[in-house]
Amino acid sequence: HKTPKKIGQGAADVNIALSKYWGKRQVELNLPTNSSLSISLPGLGTHTKIQADKTLQHDCVCLNGKRLKQDDPFAMRLSKFLDFFRETPNTFFDIHTENTVPTAAGLASSASGYAALVLALNDCFDWQLPKKELSLLARLGSGSASRSIYDGFVIWHKGQTENGLDSFAEPIDAPWSEFCIGLLEIDLKAKKVASTTGMQQTVNHCELYQAWPKKAEQDVQAIQQAILQQDFSELGALAENNALSMHATMIATWPPILYWQPESVEAMHMVWALRESGVEVYFTMDAGPNLKLMFLQKDAERIQQAFPALKLIRPFG
Ligand code: PMV
Incomplete structure (x- = not known):
């Protein structure tokens, strides 16, 4: 001191x-x-x-x-x-x-x-x-x-x-000026289950959780590689799958924890539809109903059109 x-x-x-x-x-x-x-x-x-x-x-x-x-x-x-x-x-x-x-x-x-x-x-x-x-x-x-x-x-x-x-x-140390994040705010009320409570409940009462630590460790390595190689498709797919896997462990605990709202699911389907139409956009979600989208600057306009309320952030802009 x-x-x-x-x-x-x-x-x-x-x-x-x-x-x-x-x-x-x-x-x-x-x-x-x-x-x-x-x-x-x-x-x-x-x-x-x-x-x-x-x-x-x-x-x-x-x-x-x-x-x-x-x-x-x-x-x-x-x-x-x-x-x-x-x-x-x-x-x-x-x-x-x-x-x-x-x-x-x-x-x-x-x-x-x-x-x-x-x-x-x-x-x-x-x-x-x-x-x-x-x-x-x-x-x-x-x-x-x-x-x-x-x-x-x-x-x-x-x-x-x-x-x-x-x-x-x-x-x-890998700045990536094209890389964008979009915040899609579904519901800004305080969450019902705090992350510490959610984690403890999942760790203690979810059999699927056994698989999580190994997968998470592999994903960290693979995403780091994708960042260093600026391989956006790889990064997006890995990050979206990682988020859904985390949520899968929460859903499979008892009592179940589901942070999603109907509008969250609707937004996921819109992201998938955009991808099918050739616009590369992926999402991630945390302990709440909001989506965070990942895309490159060249697609920002198309994505902003699909989600007019999107808050665009350029982490290296
Ligand atoms: O730092 P905490 O206790 O708020 O936990 C954060 C948990 C997640 O946001 C769901 C995941 C993460 O890595 O940020």
Whole structure:
């Protein structure tokens, strides 16, 4: 611990996994059963300011300009995470955090949230930590946050140790200017089953899950290859199949977990119809009903016509 400077600041973008993190081998430390691979979305994320304050009686959390109650689940999760970083048990923090994505709508706001918070802590305490270590700390807040420390394509290595010191993310240095992501917002309400709950239920009560860790590990390797070779057809097919395989394990757990809405399924059929007509577009989905489309810049106009509400993002644009 160094003496904290007055206000620390941090900003991070959300990321979308092309090969998913689904399942924890250790819950407390957010140690995953499998590695994962993502793309960060510039301009969509979180900005956080933090200040350690010895006069406070408890942490004060402001989310998007609104002061949260102490027993608000979002504030409680944040305080539990901040317990790792208090100078004394009675040092509390004043936190102001702004999201440019809807909170808990399957758009991974917890990923940018915990990455931004760790960057703000790094600034506040002047730790000057390397990114690898910031990634490791962000992982403790939310697994996918380990990937939001970086721009572009990112791999989170699952690691093998019990203490998790080898479970962190690293960037893949392979900018791909043609590569586009489209956000198709089906329903922006907060999700009903939190990802940790969903993962635990799947790990413990789904026979199909046995097959997942091996497949996920193979997909990470194959998608990395496709990125390095800029083989879009390969990347799209692998990523869509990976997402559907993850959802298959959720559907096959008991009680079942289905994040999809009828409109999600309708959108999947539209994507498949577009592909049949020769437009190369693929989708991925996380713990929510929204679709994230993958396509190349040359097809952006056709895809935007088919999905007028699509939010277009060019990760390397
Ligand atoms: O980081 P968490 O605990 O919110 O879990 C994220 C899980 C998925 O979004 C479904 C997959 C992923 O790799 O981002």
